[in-house]
Amino acid sequence: MSQAADFGLTLTQHVMANQGSHPDARGQLSALLTQIGVAGKLISAQVRRAGLIELWGATGDTNVQGERVQKLDQIANDTLVEVLTRSGCVAAMASEEEDSFIEVSSEQAGDYIVVFDPLDGSSNIDVSVSIGTIFGIYRRPENEPISLDSILQPGRKLVAAGYIVYGSSTVLVYSAGESVDCFTLDPSSGEFFQTRANVRMPADTTMLSINECNAPYWPSWVRPTLDTLKTRNTENHRIISSRHIGSLVVDFHRNLVKGGLYLYPVDSRTGRGKLRLIYECNPLAYIAEIAGGAAMVDGQRILDLQPSALHQRVGLAIGPSSDVMMIDRLSRE
Numbered sequence: 001m002s003q004a005a006d007f008g009l010t011l012t013q014h015v016m017a018n019q020g021s022h023p024d025a026r027g028q029l030s031a032l033l034t035q036i037g038v039a040g041k042l043i044s045a046q047v048r049r050a051g052l053i054e055l056w057g058a059t060g061d062t063n064v065q066g067e068r069v070q071k072l073d074q075i076a077n078d079t080l081v082e083v084l085t086r087s088g089c090v091a092a093m094a095s096e097e098e099d100s101f102i103e104v105s106s107e108q109a110g111d112y113i114v115v116f117d118p119l120d121g122s123s124n125i126d127v128s129v130s131i132g133t134i135f136g137i138y139r140r141p142e143n144e145p146i147s148l149d150s151i152l153q154p155g156r157k158l159v160a161a162g163y164i165v166y167g168s169s170t171v172l173v174y175s176a177g178e179s180v181d182c183f184t185l186d187p188s189s190g191e192f193f194q195t196r197a198n199v200r201m202p203a204d205t206t207m208l209s210i211n212e213c214n215a216p217y218w219p220s221w222v223r224p225t226l227d228t229l230k231t232r233n234t235e236n237h238r239i240i241s242s243r244h245i246g247s248l249v250v251d252f253h254r255n256l257v258k259g260g261l262y263l264y265p266v267d268s269r270t271g272r273g274k275l276r277l278i279y280e281c282n283p284l285a286y287i288a289e290i291a292g293g294a295a296m297v298d299g300q301r302i303l304d305l306q307p308s309a310l311h312q313r314v315g316l317a318i319g320p321s322s323d324v325m326m327i328d329r330l331s332r333e
């Protein structure tokens, strides 16, 4: 058997193979997912040069090719905007890096709306720690012009979502509603190959991800809830361990694979959470639910929240279903 035949499906093959079973399938969704893979490869190539970009930036804003040095999160944003605009599949997009939504001209517009955080984990970009891109895809409302309301759709209306982690390898995870599948970028061929199929989030929490230094700003239920989780560790047996990278998408990916709970409660200084509903919480909540997990805040599914603003922030508990439900109950007692 040739070496190539040992590889899993490519991302494109997987997307095409699933096209027929998707209720939204008209070819454009498949093309769009494939193009997000292309953007992921381009961003990954830049992330792998991150230290050099930083170096060039520090020495005068021009790299060895004489190009102007941009910040990496700006490069990631511009790459996604450019690739999605040219794809012919997108009518509008919203990004963490853009104040307002972007409408695609009618000549290039397609059927979908894409929301994204181009490079999540801003505090980790300059220090070689894993970061990622998060995306969510909605259908554009039919027979009406694009407006802010076209973007402010609840997460339960997502038709697909996913993320790309730039870590020890570059990994793309996506779902179009049926299953959650995982693809790893082979740097030598430049292809994403399937490395996990139908990922299920483990039912038991083995990892806890929370910024414990926010304790002074937590609501009163958080500390006793964490203490309860920690009592699962007995004298001789550690069941649960702390893991917090500070890049939501990377923390989530590890938790999805290994069984972990991520918490970012509402902060008393601001009266709201830190994480953005539309392009951070909703896509990850969609992936979590399809993988058998859950995502809640204040007694509501994250996916049921009606967004009121593009950059709205909310509290988040996301992870194995039974513990997310327990936390949600304790948070309302």
Ligand code: AHM
Pocket (backbone or CB within 6 Å): 096, 117, 119, 120, 121, 122, 123, 211, 246, 247, 248, 249, 274, 275
């Ligand atoms: P960002 O989108 O500017 O990167 O901010 C979101 C990030 C999340 O990735 C991460 O989990 C969180 O902020 C960490 O926040 P904190 O430093 O308050 O713990």
Ligand code: MG
Pocket (backbone or CB within 6 Å): 096, 117, 119, 120, 121, 122, 280
């Ligand atoms: Mg972010």
